[in-house]
Amino acid sequence: MRVDSGCTSVTEIEDRQVLPFGFYSVPVASFDRLASAGVTMVGPYYGTRPSEALLDAAERAGLGVLYPLGLEAPRMDAEGRAELLAQVDAVADHEAVVGWYVLPEELRPWSEVEMLYAARLQAVVRGRDPLDRPLLSYQPNHRTRDDLAEASASFDMVLRGLYANFVGASERRAWVREGAGTIVAAAQVDQTPWAVLEMFEEPAETTDVRAWVRHDVYASLVAGARGVLVFSGWPRSGFPAYEAYLAAYLEVATELNGPAGLATPLVRGRAARPVELEIVGGPTRTDAAMGDSPRWVQSVASRQVRDGDTRWIYVVNSAEQSVRLRLPSVDSACPAVAVIGPQPGDGVLELPPLGVSVLRIRSATRGARRAVHANHGKTDGGAGRRPPSVGRVLGPVP
Numbered sequence: 001m002r003v004d005s006g007c008t009s010v011t012e013i014e015d016r017q018v019l020p021f022g023f024y025s026v027p028v029a030s031f032d033r034l035a036s037a038g039v040t041m042v043g044p045y046y047g048t049r050p051s052e053a054l055l056d057a058a059e060r061a062g063l064g065v066l067y068p069l070g071l072e073a074p075r076m077d078a079e080g081r082a083e084l085l086a087q088v089d090a091v092a093d094h095e096a097v098v099g100w101y102v103l104p105e106e107l108r109p110w111s112e113v114e115m116l117y118a119a120r121l122q123a124v125v126r127g128r129d130p131l132d133r134p135l136l137s138y139q140p141n142h143r144t145r146d147d148l149a150e151a152s153a154s155f156d157m158v159l160r161g162l163y164a165n166f167v168g169a170s171e172r173r174a175w176v177r178e179g180a181g182t183i184v185a186a187a188q189v190d191q192t193p194w195a196v197l198e199m200f201e202e203p204a205e206t207t208d209v210r211a212w213v214r215h216d217v218y219a220s221l222v223a224g225a226r227g228v229l230v231f232s233g234w235p236r237s238g239f240p241a242y243e244a245y246l247a248a249y250l251e252v253a254t255e256l257n258g259p260a261g262l263a264t265p266l267v268r269g270r271a272a273r274p275v276e277l278e279i280v281g282g283p284t285r286t287d288a289a290m291g292d293s294p295r296w297v298q299s300v301a302s303r304q305v306r307d308g309d310t311r312w313i314y315v316v317n318s319a320e321q322s323v324r325l326r327l328p329s330v331d332s333a334c335p336a337v338a339v340i341g342p343q344p345g346d347g348v349l350e351l352p353p354l355g356v357s358v359l360r361i362r363s364a365t366r367g368a369r370r371a372v373h374a375n376h377g378k379t380d381g382g383a384g385r386r387p388p389s390v391g392r393v394l395g396p397v398p
Contacts, residue, residue: 013261013307017268019226020194020394021253022066023233028054030233031061037250038257040393042233044068044101049087055096064098064393066136066229067091069125074104074117081124088128098393100125102137102155109150118154133390138196141167141179142290148186158187159229162216163198167290170203173354174288174297174318176216180223194227195220199245202238208354209241213248215354219316221266222303226395255340262339262358265312267395269305275313277302280348281324288318299323300351309363315341317351325349327359334362 022041026034031042042058043050043066050065058065069087071080091097102121107114122135134156139148141161152158162179169175180195187193197216203209217228230249235242256263277300289295299319305312313336317323327336327347336344341357351357 013264015264016257016261017264018257018392018395019221019228019263019267021228021257022064022230023199023249024229024231026233027235028057031057031063034233034250034253035061035063038253038255039250040064040257041066041098044103050091052091052094055091055094059094059096062392063096064390065096066099066101067097068103069100070103070121071117072104074107074111074114076117076120076124081120084121084124085128088125092129092131095131097133098390099133099157100129100135102135105138106140107137107151109147115150115153118151122154131390134192134394136194143182145182145186148182149188152186152191153188155191157192157194157227158183159194159196160186161196161198161231162220163196163201163231164212164216165198165201165203169288169290170207170212171320172287172289173212173215173219174286174299175290177219177223177301177316177318178288178295178297180220180225184224192226193224194229195225196229196231197249199230199242199249200232200236200239202241207241209244210248210251211352211354213245214252214356215316215318217249217252218314218356218358219301219318222301222314222316224303226267260339262312265305265307265310266303266314269307269312272304272306272311275302275304276328277315277349278326279323280326281350282321283319283323286319300325311361311363313359313361315349315351315357315359317353317355320353322350322352322355325351336361 018040020041021039025045026042041064045068049068055065071083107118109115125135136155136157136159139151139160141163143160148158148160160179160183162176164170164173164176183193183195220228279300283299285296286299287294288297300315300317300323302313302315327344327349336359338344339358339360341355342350349357
């Protein structure tokens with residue numbers, strides 16, 4: 001079969017869309033570096049709330065800020081309500097603020113007081129914020145789907161920690177992929193699932209931090225997450241691996257939100273039928289347990305989307321061993337080409353341990369359906385009152 005020259009040409013994706021990608025507690029001195037790498041947001045910050053100078057610096061860098069909002073202890077008496085209103089009023093006119101990060105974190109779904117606090121806080125903010133910014137808050141690593149859904153019912157985003165190293169699953173990273181699936185399953189149709197990934201614990205000397213980071217981000221996206229928030233961007237003491245982690249996360253942010261635009265098909269593309277990848281070498285299953293009892297899942301996961309005249313297949317190997325995959329035959333004049341990761345050969349793709357590949361399959365009639373993008377997936381923030389910065393930083397928000 002003759003391969004059209006357009007099949008392998010490298011071109012930038014038109015009308016690129018962003019995938020929300022941010023870090024907690026980023027120093028102002030790092031703003032420009034992060035923004036140039038495709039990071040879209042910073043925050044939240046703990047302790048003292050972000051100053052106007054920090055908000056101004058983020059705006060100059062093109063970054064949004066997730067602004068911390070809430071009371072030290074859940075309550076909603078007259079004094080507490082007045083305090084919340086004052087917090088909103090203090091920064092409501094600053095367009096660098098793109099979301100309200102609700103404190104305290106880890107609100108418990110079985111606590112009537114805490115769930116009532118979340119619901120009433122939502123009502124207060126909705127009635128006060130003229131730009132209708134989204135609300136979000138953090139839930140811990142062990143939350144089940146049902147508990148996560150209930151705890152996040154008053155928020156626009158559903159977040160949960162996926163700290164594999166922290167929970168003792170550093171060598172069982174399929175746990176991250178399965179956890180991201182829990183977040184996605186907990187999100188309702190009007191909510192957006194975000195993965196909260198780790199960057200705070202010093203790993204063993206032999207660890208390939210880059211492989212961990214790449215796996216965790218892409219595994220979360222394959223599972224259906226639509227945003228990534230990394231804890232934390234602060235260069236803490238006793239953490240020599242900080243720069244290795246940061247460089248790895250920025251590399252992925254650039255792949256997603258930079259010229260390659262690999263986030264765009266995930267943000268605006270249409271789901272295609274699951275692709276069948278036959279494992280012809282290496283383990284077919286891997287352990288995704290957080291504790292001592294094994295929990296076996298498929299070693300490889302994939303997600304296929306169609307964006308205009310192109311199909312994209314995101315493939316992640318969660319096993320600690322290499323796998324060889326037989327790709328299905330494609331009804332196209334163009335073969336599958338890896339935009340990142342190993343190139344397939346003779347219909348077989350080999351992925352290293354925790355390896356990632358993004359495959360592009362262009363249609364034989366490239367350009368014929370380009371018009372489908374005219375009104376699909378625009379990042380207007382999903383609400384008419386929201387400022388352009390919300391859509392630019394967070395992508396489409398329900």
